[in-house]
Every structure is written in C-alpha cells, then in structure tokens.
Amino acid sequence: MPVRIYGSRALFVPHNRSHTIPIQLLGMVRSFVPPLSNDFHKGMMGRVGVIGGCREYTGAPYYAAISALKLGCDLSYVFCTEGAATAIKSYSPELIVLPYLDGPSASQEIGSWIQRLHVLVIGPGLGRDQQILATTKDIVNLAKQEGLPMVIDADGLHLITEDPSIIHGYKKAILTPNKVEFERLFEKMVGHKPHDTDSVGNVNTLSRKMGNVTIVQKGEDDIISDGDNALVCTAEGSPRRCGGQGDLLAGVLGTFTHWAHMATESNVENATFQAYGPTLCAAYSACLLTKQCNSQAFQIHQRSTTTPDMIHQIQKAFESLFI
Structure with a gap:
C-alpha cells in the first residue's frame, strides 16, 4: 500500500481514492471520547457557546448548537441578536438562547459568560453587520485571554479574512473554510491563488502563514492541517449538498474539541492521539462523523435530504463509527 507523506507524519492510503477509514484513526477517536458515567455531573461533558444568529439567519446557529448537544x-448556548432569539427559541427548548449580540454592552454581557464555557463556535448565521463583527472581534480576544478553544466558521471566517491578526498563532483555534472561503483567506495570507495540484500543500501553507492555526478545508475530501501535520478525511458522504451541513460540522467539532482537550489534560495514552494533538484529532472526528451522517441520511431521503435529516442520524452515525 503506497504512502502519502503529510507534514512530518505518514498516513497510509490506497493509491486510488478510497473510502476506507484507517483503523488507527478510528482508534484515535475512540481513545478520547469520554464514556457515559453516573459519576459525571451536568456540564462536565461540555458547555458549548455558539456566537451567531441574526434576523436574516436563524437556522445556522440552531443547527450548530443542536448538533453539539x-x-x-x-x-x-446561542448568543444571537434580539431579532433572531424568538425564532431560535422556537426551534428547540433544549438550547439556552441569549439575545445579547446586538445590545449596547454586548461584549461585556457575553464576556461574563465566557468563563462558564468550554469552547466557542463562532460564525454560524453571524451576518456582516459591522457593529456585530466588531463585537465578535472583542469576544475572540476575551476568549483568547481565557485560553478557550474556538471553532470559526461561516461569517466568522469573513472577519478573520479582513483581519487575520485576530487569530494568528492561537493554536486552540480551528478554522473551517469551504472552497471559496479558503481561496479568499489563502490569497490574503499568501499573496496568490492556491495551487491547483497540491491541495494538502495549500492547507499546510495557509496554516503556517496563520501561525500554525488548525485549518479544515471542507470538500469531497476534508483536508486538515496544523502546518506541521495533516490528515485527510476521505470517508464517503453523498452527492447531496444542502445548506447547513457546515453548521452541523461546526457544532459537533465544538463538542469533539472539548473532549479532545479534556483527554490531553488526562494524558490519554493512544499514540496516534498524542502524535497529532487535540485540534487535528477533534477536526478529523467531526469531519468523519459529518460525512457518515450525510451518507446515512442520503440512503433514506436521497434527493430530498436536508440538514435536519442529517442531525437525526448523529447518534446512529456515532455508534457505527466509534462504538
């Protein structure tokens, strides 16, 4: 079996494209997923905050937050604008919806919650309002001061592309651009378009330019890099592309990120987990689960598949991969 070298690690994959999941990567994920236990109390398995949701976009923060749950x-938690709160509350009573994002003291109000959270997911349904983007920049800075892991997606990536210094060198951050978002950020940081024939090299280059922030370039194959090492998720999804799949990925990545950092603190002994570290391992796990949800939902709904169909598959997908 030929070997592709990504960064300083070797990942064994078939020469032609394959959907086979390397057993060592499945073992890596299983090693840091916490077991269910009666000894745990509410909150230990994760308190995830989603920064996003405006009058125009209420589905995206819901998809991210409910997927994390x-x-x-x-x-x-969803920290959204006042105009989005009622709609998001109506989607599910399970979410804690806080309409602070466009208030006069938004940074202070949301900042007071940051110490209670384990991870932030920034960007789903955020919109492009300049005041809200300025508030979000303040929130990112507060989260960095607290050492809080962050997943940055959607309009959060627009903010980063406008001012990459916000997140430069913060190694607890994971950026999740799609093809277009990746190209914009790459051109901003590198000065030219990505190379057509070196997808993994492009992601490695962008990560290094960002100070080794972890990058997940979403696509048919999801490419994940921290600038030193890379993983490629080649699991099979489906040909159906509906809005909201990236929000599902961002949400489950929030939960996986907390679990991976928890495992680092408890010195998980899995060699692959130790080799790649918490951000790459969490990102690979989220990509794999999202593709499995997409595949399972498509088998049932075919062309009619939407993101809620995928969310309904999260538990079955998790069991099929990691149990």
Whole structure:
C-alpha cells in the first residue's frame, strides 16, 4: 500500500481514492471520547457557546448548537441578536438562547459568560453587520485571554479574512473554510491563488502563514492541517449538498474539541492521539462523523435530504463509527 507523506507524519492510503477509514484513526477517536458515567455531573461533558444568529439567519446557529448537544455536550448556548432569539427559541427548548449580540454592552454581557464555557463556535448565521463583527472581534480576544478553544466558521471566517491578526498563532483555534472561503483567506495570507495540484500543500501553507492555526478545508475530501501535520478525511458522504451541513460540522467539532482537550489534560495514552494533538484529532472526528451522517441520511431521503435529516442520524452515525 503506497504512502502519502503529510507534514512530518505518514498516513497510509490506497493509491486510488478510497473510502476506507484507517483503523488507527478510528482508534484515535475512540481513545478520547469520554464514556457515559453516573459519576459525571451536568456540564462536565461540555458547555458549548455558539456566537451567531441574526434576523436574516436563524437556522445556522440552531443547527450548530443542536448538533453539539446531540453529539453529547451537556449544555448548548446561542448568543444571537434580539431579532433572531424568538425564532431560535422556537426551534428547540433544549438550547439556552441569549439575545445579547446586538445590545449596547454586548461584549461585556457575553464576556461574563465566557468563563462558564468550554469552547466557542463562532460564525454560524453571524451576518456582516459591522457593529456585530466588531463585537465578535472583542469576544475572540476575551476568549483568547481565557485560553478557550474556538471553532470559526461561516461569517466568522469573513472577519478573520479582513483581519487575520485576530487569530494568528492561537493554536486552540480551528478554522473551517469551504472552497471559496479558503481561496479568499489563502490569497490574503499568501499573496496568490492556491495551487491547483497540491491541495494538502495549500492547507499546510495557509496554516503556517496563520501561525500554525488548525485549518479544515471542507470538500469531497476534508483536508486538515496544523502546518506541521495533516490528515485527510476521505470517508464517503453523498452527492447531496444542502445548506447547513457546515453548521452541523461546526457544532459537533465544538463538542469533539472539548473532549479532545479534556483527554490531553488526562494524558490519554493512544499514540496516534498524542502524535497529532487535540485540534487535528477533534477536526478529523467531526469531519468523519459529518460525512457518515450525510451518507446515512442520503440512503433514506436521497434527493430530498436536508440538514435536519442529517442531525437525526448523529447518534446512529456515532455508534457505527466509534462504538
């Protein structure tokens, strides 16, 4: 079996494209997923905060927050604008919805919650309002001061592309650009378009330019790099592309990120986990689970598949991969 070298690690993959999941990577994920236990109390498995949701976009923060909860975090918060709050509350009573994002003291109000959270997911449904983007920049800075892991997606990536210094060198951050978002950020940081024939090299280059922030370039194959090492998730999804799949990925990545950092603190002994570290391992796990949800939902709904169909598959997908 030929070997592709990504960064300083070797990942064994078939020469032609394959959907086979390397057994060592499945073992890596299983090593840091916490077991269910009667000894745990509410909050230990994760308190995830989603920064996003405006009058125009209420579905995206809901998808991210409910996906984080369905994967297994204990509490899921949405910090949104006042105009989005009622709609998001109506989607699910399970979410804690806080309409602070466009208030006169938004940074202070949301900042007071940051110490209670384990991870932030920034960007789903955020919109492009300049005042809200300025508030979000303040929130990112507060989260960095607290050492809080962050997943940055959607309009959060627009903010980073405008001012990459916000997140430069913060190694607890994971950026999740799609093809277009990746190209914009790459051109901003590198000065030219990505190379057509070196997808993994492009992601490695961008990560290094960002100060070794972890990058997840979403696509048919998801490419994940921290600038030193890379993983490629080649699992099979489906040909259906509906809005909201990236929000599901961002949400489950929030929960996986907390679990991976928890495992680092408890010195998980899995060699692959230790080799790649918490951000790459969490990102690979989220990509794999999202593709499995997409595949399972498509088998049932085919062309009619939408993101809620995928969310309903989270537990079955988790069991099929990691149990």
